[in-house]
Amino acid sequence: MIVLDKTSVEKLLPMDICIAGMREAMWQMGLGATVQPLRTVLAIPDQPKFMGVMPGYIPIEDLAIGAKVISVFPDNIKHGKPSHQGLVILFHAGTGEVAALVNAEAITAIRTAATTAVATDVAARQDASRLLLLGYGTQAIQHARALPLVRNFETITICGRDKKKARLCADQIATEFAGQVCVADSIETAAQSADVICALTHARLPILQGSWLRRGVHINAVGSSTRGFREIDEQVVLRSRFFGDYEAGIRAQSEEFLYALENGQVSAEHLLGDLGQVLTGQLTIRRDNDDITCFKSLGNVVQDLYASALAVERAGQQGCGMQIDC
Secondary structure, eight states: OEEEOHHHHHHHOOHHHHHHHHHHHHHHHHTTOOBOOOOEEEEOTTSSOEEEEEEEEOOOSSOOEEEEEEEEOGGGGGGTOOSEEEEEEEEOTTTOOEEEEEEHHHHHHHHHHHHHHHHHHHHSOTTOOEEEEEOOSHHHHHHHHHGGGTSOOSEEEEEOSOHHHHHHHHHHHHTTOSSEEEEOSOHHHHHTTOSEEEEOSOOSSOSBOGGGOOTTOEEEEOSOOSTTOOSBOHHHHHHSEEEESOHHHHHHHOHHHHHHHHTTSSOGGGEEEEHHHHHTTSOOOOOSTTOOEEEEOOOOHHHHHHHHHHHHHHHHHHTOSEEOOO
16 A cells, blocks of 8 residues: 655646646546545534545546545634645555555645636636635645646736735745736725636635626636535626536535525526536537636545546656555
8 A cells, every 4th residue: 555645745746737637537527437426524513624525436447446534624724734634545446455545635735726727727718817816825826836827827816814924825926926926905806807716715704796707707616615605605606607516516515506596596507517517518618708607616536536546656657655554
């Protein structure tokens, strides 16, 4: 059995490689070649903390089945600890033996941004040049690495409640991004001029309103992953051509979509489908440059398993990781 820690995963999964992997993963999902039951979420009573358990199957010869077990403790960020911690476990398809244990914090951070890049590539205007990141944590850094690989952004703007943290994030991004990086005081003002907006927070109440959106903008709603958390309001959902990373998951567990549905703002058909359907040609999201498009990312185990299997494959090629008996 091979064990890949956080440092190993970060080395083995450069963003361009992971984007290609997520494109393949979502394409296979669109073909119906993967299996992923709805994840089980164990919420801690009266606290914004939970554990997720996600089993799945992917069509890879040796590492076809696996699961991710992860804790999500948003308040950890205040104490300098990661909000997402856990493991991805891969099993041999033929024997059922445990083949690999992979650090889930790194897998989640990289594959989330990589999947957003794939969604942005299929939905954003080709001439998109202004990227707005709402939030200043790990996902802001990862998205600043990922999205410029699919669009030629001239500026990246960071916006968040703590201006000092937003500035630190902007300074870090500026060391890797060739264009202009700035910090905005107002989400409303920044949103009105953005071509692509990524919501990357743990907000319980919407931070992005549909009335602020310009024609042609693409939104990636990434931060909220369970009921009770929504970064975008119902008007964002209503005004956009709305799709997700996994249709069944969005219909069951996306607070943004379900809030708009339950309050009569949209019908069930307003969710057009998912990224796999777009990649396989079953669904068109952007019809013209005036369409507002919105990608809802909950994250799914197909992404985790593909990213982990890719890391394990590259570890074998490069001689990385720790081999242990179990």
